Amino acid sequence: MRFPLRFPSGPPVTFKARLHDARTATVLGRLLGLAFAVCFTTGVLSHFFQHPPVWLADRLPSRPYWGYRFTQGLHVVSGIAAIPLLLAKLWAVYPRLFAWPPFRSVRQALERAAVAVLVAAGVFELFSGLLNTFQWYPWPFSFVPVHFALAWLLIGALMLHVAVKWPQIHAHWTRRSPGTLVLPEAAGPDRRTLLAAVAAGVGAVTLTTAGQSVSALGRLDLFAPRDPAAGPQGLPVNRTADAARVTEASLRDWRLTVAGPRPYTLGLDELRALPQHEVTLPIACVEGWSRNARWTGVRVRDLLERAGGGPDARARVVSLEAAGAYRVMEMGRHYAQDPLTLLALRLNGEELSLDHGYPARIIAPDRPGVLQTKWVGRLEVA
Structure with missing residues (x-):
């Protein structure tokens, strides 16, 4: 032909x-x-x-x-x-x-x-x-x-x-x-x-x-852009603390603010004293890489309930990073009330590194990695 x-x-x-x-x-x-x-x-x-x-x-x-x-x-x-x-x-x-x-x-x-x-x-x-x-x-x-x-x-x-x-x-x-x-x-x-x-x-x-x-x-995995096992604490990092302009000095007096009908604040030691839960959940990023990890922290629904949030309460999470498209994250009620959704303090048995969101970050099931907010400074009943 x-x-x-x-x-x-x-x-x-x-x-x-x-x-x-x-x-x-x-x-x-x-x-x-x-x-x-x-x-x-x-x-x-x-x-x-x-x-x-x-x-x-x-x-x-x-x-x-x-x-x-x-x-x-x-x-x-x-x-x-x-x-x-x-x-x-x-x-x-x-x-x-x-x-x-x-x-x-x-x-x-x-x-x-x-x-x-x-x-x-x-x-x-x-x-x-x-x-x-x-x-x-x-x-x-x-x-x-x-x-x-x-x-x-x-x-x-x-x-x-x-x-x-x-x-x-x-x-x-x-x-x-x-x-x-x-x-x-x-x-x-x-x-x-x-x-x-x-x-x-x-x-x-x-x-x-x-x-x-x-x-x-x-x-x-010879030619993939990312190795999911490469990175601090066994996980890659897309956005570092330097890129977010978060430093150890800026976190020296860190306290979590939980806003709602009954607002309150908690320091890191007070968060550690609350009931801790461990879950195994993946970080799954929009670039295609993903990896399971063990996360330990406080259930978000418990924090919202203490602030006066009802069983259908949603959440708004605000990061300490200076700027960024995902600095403020909205969390629907299915995520906010899921027992697997944590304000995580530890990763794979270790305290969170600064690049992974120290002192506290969100980890939730079935979510893009960009919405697993790091360096959480404020949690609101929405």
Whole structure:
């Protein structure tokens, strides 16, 4: 199969590869569409857990306690796996992308414009998401809102593309479809070999990066941005005390203020004298890494109840950090009243290090790491 193309000037260019055909593109498109669907669904969940709208804040569940760890890990794993699939899909269809003239009718012009949006959004969404896992932001805009908005643009363009191309997709969906091209045995690398190579590439990329999210694959974690076991007290640190401008000197006279109908304050020794509870919960960050740890501290619901909060009380938590997007954190009632939610004082049997939020931090089930507020100075009945 050949695809002759003619550019504005110069001789015709002929693509001789025998696998730039509709059947190959359909098979790769199915796999890529599945990866996009998983990545989009888990990404929307992640966004609403991280930035819940008012109507959803009190409805977000705190169980299963590992829920966010699972969905966010799946989000990052599926996004990384989609990169080689997208590259393979673009390779299969690139002769069509550069066909000349670019369109012959208004309908074809609209179709190609949708494809341009789909390709541009897909490439930028996946590669910017990959850079986010490295916490590298070489652009002047805020990553989270742009990434979220672009995801909707991408999924919309994908649905439009599938709708327009459905007759061709249906014609090449299976090997027995009437439109499927059967390649001769002597035609060089066949479709099965190509797909096996793509599958091997996706598998290699996934196995060597998923260890930051899947503990069982930790030994294969060769290329993931983070090692979940590397860091003070066995946990990585995204935001250090220096970055938050919190120092030991500023904490010398630290006291926790609990605001409510019956407000009170507690020093660190008074907090340690209260009933202590130990839980094993994961820290799960939006960059995809996660790790279980043992946390010891006072239940948040006990602190809220002492301040006059009822059984449905929510909480507002204020950090001592000087500035930051998550300095003030709102906690819905399911989290605030969950017995696993602690104002933690100890990590893995040791007093919290300064980078992990000394003297006190929040640890709650099924929450993004950015909402596990460190250096807590004020807790309010909301």
